[in-house]
Amino acid sequence: MVRSLLCLAxxxxxxxxxxxSSRSPWTRSARPLPAASPRPCPVGFDVPGALRTAxxxxxxxxxxxxxxxxxxxxxxxxxxxxxxxGMSALDAAAGAYLECGYQVxxxxxxxxxxxxxxxxxxxxxxxxxxxxxxxxxxxxxxxxDTKPGPGEVKVVGGSVAVGxxxxxxxxxALMVSSEAPEVRDDALHTVADALLGQVRF
Numbered sequence: 001m002v003r004s005l006l007c008l009a010x011x012x013x014x015x016x017x018x019x020x021s022s023r024s025p026w027t028r029s030a031r032p033l034p035a036a037s038p039r040p041c042p043v044g045f046d047v048p049g050a051l052r053t054a055x056x057x058x059x060x061x062x063x064x065x066x067x068x069x070x071x072x073x074x075x076x077x078x079x080x081x082x083x084x085x086g087m088s089a090l091d092a093a094a095g096a097y098l099e100c101g102y103q104v105x106x107x108x109x110x111x112x113x114x115x116x117x118x119x120x121x122x123x124x125x126x127x128x129x130x131x132x133x134x135x136x137x138x139x140x141x142x143x144x145d146t147k148p149g150p151g152e153v154k155v156v157g158g159s160v161a162v163g164x165x166x167x168x169x170x171x172x173a174l175m176v177s178s179e180a181p182e183v184r185d186d187a188l189h190t191v192a193d194a195l196l197g198q199v200r201f
Contacts, residue, residue: 063101
């Protein structure tokens with residue numbers, strides 16, 4: 001799965017691995033890849049379908065997409081030390097980051113997906129989770145200590161849902177942040193669970 005997400009990120013818009021071969025440039029720098037705006041999310045999330053599972057019938061339009069890929073194909077032996085020496089967290093974990101934005105009835109809904117070749121995908125989402133859910137440091141630490149496992153979803157602060165993904169050869173996590181009043185708490189949990197189930201590699 002980790003290799004698959006890296007391929008999707010590198011191809012920025014592919015829906016399968018057909019175009020991702022052993023000759024793929026695994027050492028791309030961590031930067032957005034150029035494309036038309038708004039471009040489609042590399043992972044073809046069915047957001048309207050996910051909303052319907054929660055009983056939410058609102059117009060959905062795609063918004064901004066951000067794609068980042070690590071410069072490295074091998075995780076750092078000591079990720080913390082590597083970051084202290086100036087390496088980015090994404091490079092230290094040798095992973096890929098996708099951020100796909102949507103407007104739901106004119107309000108933002110953002111889906112973020114991280115896959116890494118080392119453990120710690122959830123930790124890469126922690127800074128954004130803290131901002132979006134407005135968590136105190138102690139609350140963030142408590143969440144990370146009891147983070148959801150593969151196939152599990154937890155809602156934090158009513159407006160953010162985080163789910164774990166089973167990842168062969170690494171680690172992966174998904175986060176959904178919602179500003180739409182209809183997509184909070186239990187409804188957000190249902191939507192995030194549906195989106196989690198759509199991730200197939």
